[in-house]
Amino acid sequence: MISVVVVLVGSCDDDPSTLENCGINTQYVITYDEPVNTAGYDIIHAENCTYVISGKNSNKAWLMKVDELGNELWNQVYSDLSGLSRGNAVNHTSDGGLIIGGGINVFKTDPNGEMEWNYKLPYSNKHYVEDVIETVAGDYIVVGGVGGDPGTGGHAQKGQAYILRMSEGGDIQWVKRYGIANSPMDNFWGVVQADDGGFVLAGNKLHDRNFEFYDHFWVVKTDASGNMEWSHELGGNYWDEAQDIIKLSDDSYVIAGKKSLSQTNLDLWIMRISASGTILWQSNHGNNNYDAGMSLTVTENEDVVVAAGYTRSSSGAPFKYRVWGVDVNSGQILWNKKHGGNQDDRAYGVVEAYDGGFVVVGSTDSFGEGYTKLWMVKTDSDGNTVDYP
Numbered sequence: 067m068i069s070v071v072v073v074l075v076g077s078c079d080d081d082p083s084t085l086e087n088c089g090i091n092t093q094y095v096i097t098y099d100e101p102v103n104t105a106g107y108d109i110i111h112a113e114n115c116t117y118v119i120s121g122k123n124s125n126k127a128w129l130m131k132v133d134e135l136g137n138e139l140w141n142q143v144y145s146d147l148s149g150l151s152r153g154n155a156v157n158h159t160s161d162g163g164l165i166i167g168g169g170i171n172v173f174k175t176d177p178n179g180e181m182e183w184n185y186k187l188p189y190s191n192k193h194y195v196e197d198v199i200e201t202v203a204g205d206y207i208v209v210g211g212v213g214g215d216p217g218t219g220g221h222a223q224k225g226q227a228y229i230l231r232m233s234e235g236g237d238i239q240w241v242k243r244y245g246i247a248n249s250p251m252d253n254f255w256g257v258v259q260a261d262d263g264g265f266v267l268a269g270n271k272l273h274d275r276n277f278e279f280y281d282h283f284w285v286v287k288t289d290a291s292g293n294m295e296w297s298h299e300l301g302g303n304y305w306d307e308a309q310d311i312i313k314l315s316d317d318s319y320v321i322a323g324k325k326s327l328s329q330t331n332l333d334l335w336i337m338r339i340s341a342s343g344t345i346l347w348q349s350n351h352g353n354n355n356y357d358a359g360m361s362l363t364v365t366e367n368e369d370v371v372v373a374a375g376y377t378r379s380s381s382g383a384p385f386k387y388r389v390w391g392v393d394v395n396s397g398q399i400l401w402n403k404k405h406g407g408n409q410d411d412r413a414y415g416v417v418e419a420y421d422g423g424f425v426v427v428g429s430t431d432s433f434g435e436g437y438t439k440l441w442m443v444k445t446d447s448d449g450n451t452v453d454y455p
Contacts, residue, residue, distance in 0.1 A: 088115035088134050091421040095405075095454045096136040096442040097430060103438040104128065106427030107168070108156050108361075109415040113177075117417065119427055120153030120166055121440060127151040127168055129179045134420060136442050142179035147171050148186055155197045160204055167198035172208055172232065185236035191224050193241075196255045202263070205239070206232040209267055211253035212243065227252040227269050227284075229292045242292035246272050254286070255323075258313040260341065263290040268308035268321045271299055281305045283335060285321055287343060296343040304329060310362045312371070317341040320394070322359035322373045325350045330381050334359040336373060336392055349397035355379050357388060361416045363424065369394055372449075374416035374426045377404060387413040387441075389426060389449045403449035407432025411441060422447045 098104065102124040109119045115134045122128055123143045130141040144151060150169035159165050163182065164175045170192050173184035187193040192213040199207050208230050230241035245252030254269035264287060271284040282301035285308055288294055300306065304326030311321045318340050325335035333352035336359060339345055351357065359373040370391050377388040386406030393400055405411070409431035416426045423446045430441035433454075445451045 088420045090134055091423075092135060092419075092444055093423065093446055093451045094136055094442075094444045095451060097433045098130070098138065098440045098442070100439070101437070104440045105414070105429035105438060106130075106440045106442065107152070107154050107414045109417045109425060109427045110156055110158065111417060111420075115420050117425060118156055118164065119415070119440070119442070120156035120168070121427070122152040122168075125150075125152070127153045127166060127171065127173070129153060129156065129164070129166065129175070130440075131179070132442070136444065140179060142175070144173065144181065144184075146181075147173065147184060150192070150194075154195060157199050159200050165198050165200055165206060167195035167208055167210075170194060172198055172206070172236065174236070183236050185232065185238075187230075188238075193228055193230075194253075196253065197257050199257055199259065201231075201259055205234050207257055207259070207265055208232055209254035209257045209269075211251045211269075213251060225251050225272070227254045227267075227271070229254060229257070229265065229267060229288065231292065240292060242288070244271075244286065244294065252284075255307070255309050256311040256321075258311055258319065260287065260313070261317040262341075264288050264295065265290075265292070266311060266313070266319050266339075268311040268323070270305075270307040270323075273299070273301075281307055283308045283321075283323055283325065285311070285319075285339060298339070298343065298345070302326065305332075306335065308335075309358070309360050309375075312362045312364055314364065314368055314394070318346065320362060320364070320371050322362050322375075324358040324375075327352075330356070332356045332358060334373060334375065334388075334390060336371075336390075336397060338394070338397065347397040349392075349399075351390065351399050351402070352377075353379075355383075356381075356385075359390070360412075360414050363416045363418050364394065365418055365422075370400060372416055372418070372424055374413040374424075374428075376412040376428070384408060384432070385410045385412050387411050387426060387428060387443060389413070389416070389424065389445065391449060401448050403445070403451075405443050405451060406430070413443075419444060424449065
């Protein structure tokens with residue numbers, strides 16, 4: 067059962083995009099009625115104008131496939147995964163299946179979400195999975211951070227960010243760790259493959275200033291074996307993080323996250339970096355409140371990059387979805403829109419829709435009827451959607 071408001075606003079037959087043209091131009095908001103807490107963390111295109119969403123259902127990894135109007139086609143809850151599991155990231159594999167990462171698990175499914183294999187990362191200190199992609203060679207790159215409480219005895223892994231390469235069947239080939247060991251956790255939140263076969267990662271790295279730890283916005287380029295080639299560590303005396311990264315057709319990258327201006331004032335921070343590591347532009351955007359960018363997508367013609375995340379007007383105020391349209395060539399805001407109710411609503415994933423709009427997923431407390439629920443918001447090309455209760 068779902069709660070849905072849908073508006074059909076005409077045909078998109080003249081859409082010049084190379085995305086499949088499904089002929090339906092829509093705006094809608096949908097809350098999916100599961101009798102547990104749920105959330106959507108990532109969303110990707112699938113065949114025949116559908117989408118696959120990954121997230122969590124209670125405390126388990128969850129996949130759901132929906133059609134262009136958001137109607138559920140199937141969903142799978144992976145209750146048999148051992149340890150902590152959730153669907154932080156989902157991507158396609160070359161055989162038509164799906165690769166999913168989250169918690170301490172990486173698993174592969176067929177196109178219908180049926181499990182083919184699962185690999186629990188086998189480390190005494192938990193290696194939490196934040197993103198996973200298939201490489202051009204057909205194996206997988208996994209990134210995240212190493213958990214565990216820092217202690218006086220020290221530890222060679224606790225607190226570091228990691229990148230590991232996994233074979234097509236799920237066996238670990240190598241792992242590299244970066245950042246400050248035996249400290250609060252550094253993390254890689256997103257990864258893309260570069261044209262030269264290496265990888266570019268987005269995350270946060272701790273800096274120690276007079277025994278006070280602060281996060282820096284962190285972008286790292288490695289070679290194909292995970293060895294660091296260049297790194298940007300940017301930020302001030304508060305908490306700055308890079309949360310997502312996308313690659314453009316010229317092998318440049320757009321990265322988004324958050325920039326702390328004070329202990330209570332955060333902005334969306336977004337930048338574009340060349341293949342060689344030169345910062346082409348960077349900008350931050352907010353309204354003296356809390357703004358965080360969690361996910362990125364880019365339009366088919368690569369003129370607008372869209373960031374999705376959340377905002378609130380003041381400390382203690384409820385969070386709302388926020389979606390920004392940003393000029394790819396300058397970093398200037400073209401539009402920004404907020405969506406949500408009177409309780410906390412947070413957006414975590416975004417993808418360009420088949421009609422040129424955008425589909426945003428996350429979680430809602432405003433419309434969950436006592437639960438935190440997956441909330442799917444379909445907008446037009448300027449971030450507008452339908453009226454909702």
